[in-house]
Amino acid sequence: MPAKSNAAAKSSDREIVITRVFDAPREMVWKAFTEREQMAKWWGMKGMTTRVLELDPRPGGTFLYVIRMPDGREMCGKWVYREIVAPELLVVVHFSTDNTGEPIPHPYDPNLPPEMLTTTRFIENGKRTTMELRSVPINETAAQRAAFNKLADAMEEGFNNSLDLLDDYLATI
């Protein structure tokens, strides 16, 4: 997959970018991302428990999971693996599903992009591992893409400050 230039990424393809350095060798981090028992140990937010229904890390294969939230509600999701280069590159399409693995609209709003293409790179860094994750919406309608881009634009322009103000305000009503 060719690296996208930053300029192009800025003008159209909005990304979520996360970089982390793990104090563990790359092989270990890779296994944690690609082995069934290990995925279940960390995938999901604090207080959630994850059951892995399926994990088949090869192109076209899937990772299907059920996450149980602290209030007992469950939600399902799926990765479909697009590209795998052990132990350095993992490209997946991520979306919400029902409990049979069928895609469902975005749980927050049907107008937001339901599928995210997530590219994760693992880079050796001495005894540590640097992980770079990029996530962009794919297979979305033009309206969904516009929604995502405008939102990302607004946030980039320092709109976050206004949102903080809004949060404060919302806390008072």
Place this chain on the structure above:
Amino acid sequence: MVQQNMTQERLDATFSALADPTRRAILARLASGETSVSELAEPFAMSLPAISKHLKVLQRAGLIERGREAQWRPCRLAAAPLKDASDWLEHYRRFWEESLDRLEEYLRELQKKEKKNARKK
């Protein structure tokens, strides 16, 4: 389907309302409390009709409300749609960030175990 189209229209309106810097400034101003149109117009080098136009866009998007009080019809924030949209993007990021926090913790435990095992050998 009708329901979905309505949501779609509302969300489109929200995002096009947010695309304009003046309108974002108006929202930020309203975050500190309700106010009259003329007070709102003050910091901007704009006529009242121009400001009113922006307010109409914001109102259509459901981002602000206008009071019924006859003369000055105060503007106030109705920020729920805005919050929903920003929540979504933030939620996805937060999901990853928190998962990765747990991964970090898990890898630390794993490393400890391996060292222990190595010492036993």
